[in-house]
Amino acid sequence: xxxxxxxxxxxxxxxxxxxxxxxxxxxxxxxxxxxxxxxxxxxxxxxxxxxxxxxxxxxxxxxxxxxxxxxxxxxxxxxxxxxxxxxxxxxxxxxxxxxxxxxxxxxxxxxxxxxxxxxxxxxxxxxxxxx
Amino acid sequence: xxxxxxxxxxxxxxxxxxxxxxxxxxxxxxxxxxxxxxxxxxxxxxxxxxxxxxxxxxxxxxxxxxxxxxxxxxxxxxxxxxxxxxxxxxxxxxxxxxxxxxxxxxxxxxxxxxxxxx
Numbered sequence: 001x002x003x004x005x006x007x008x009x010x011x012x013x014x015x016x017x018x019x020x021x022x023x024x025x026x027x028x029x030x031x032x033x034x035x036x037x038x039x040x041x042x043x044x045x046x047x048x049x050x051x052x053x054x055x056x057x058x059x060x061x062x063x064x065x066x067x068x069x070x071x072x073x074x075x076x077x078x079x080x081x082x083x084x085x086x087x088x089x090x091x092x093x094x095x096x097x098x099x100x101x102x103x104x105x106x107x108x109x110x111x112x113x114x115x116x117x118x119x120x121x122x123x124x125x126x127x128x129x130x131x
Numbered sequence: 132x133x134x135x136x137x138x139x140x141x142x143x144x145x146x147x148x149x150x151x152x153x154x155x156x157x158x159x160x161x162x163x164x165x166x167x168x169x170x171x172x173x174x175x176x177x178x179x180x181x182x183x184x185x186x187x188x189x190x191x192x193x194x195x196x197x198x199x200x201x202x203x204x205x206x207x208x209x210x211x212x213x214x215x216x217x218x219x220x221x222x223x224x225x226x227x228x229x230x231x232x233x234x235x236x237x238x239x240x241x242x243x244x245x246x247x248x249x
């Protein structure tokens with residue numbers, strides 16, 4: 001039997017074809033930086049367990065201008081993560097009914113972002129009080 | 132009996148990590164990566180004694196472990212599924228690389244936090 005050369009639509013760079021896919025990829029890419037930040041904290045905890053000198057080295061690394069600039073970038077990525085996380089929330093959670101009517105997706109997103117804002121301010125105040 | 136899927140476990144860890152990082156990630160990055168190193172908050176400069184006391188407190192220990200391990204599990208799950216979208220069908224290799232990193236990171240975090248003591 002002859003081999004048929006049927007047309008197969010190439011899938012290379014499929015996510016660059018549509019702004020929707022681009023946003024999807026940007027949202028998924030945040031996870032790489034969530035892992036990177038977790039690794040930075042993990043390194044800090046490991047260095048902390050090794051004593052004051054080891055922790056001092058970690059702190060010095062984190063205090064370098066490159067690190068602070070990178071954390072400014074991380075801050076933007078995490079803010080995007082918060083926004084995109086609550087934007088897809090209406091699709092990832094079971095429908096919620098309030099007073100017999102289904103809660104609108106935009107309400108869920110707004111509530112989530114408001115919760116993140118409150119949690120962030122509360123966290124920062126806690127750091128100030130406890131430190 | 133049909134073999135039950137293990138996906139709900141990974142999805143739960145992914146969701147918990149995603150939620151924690153969505154609620155507190157930006158604030159954490161700001162405190163540990165910008166405010167403390169730049170001395171914007173002189174009283175919270177992440178000095179050795181302060182961080183040690185925080186990580187010796189059971190609540191501080193639990194918080195640090197939750198942040199590190201859940202962030203790792205969140206990332207592992209999302210990266211694993213996005214690899215598939217990019218045409219990488221590594222199967223077991225990709226799975227071990229992603230979830231294995233999260234597992235090892237959690238073990239190292241637990242080990243270090245226990246070594247720090249109470």
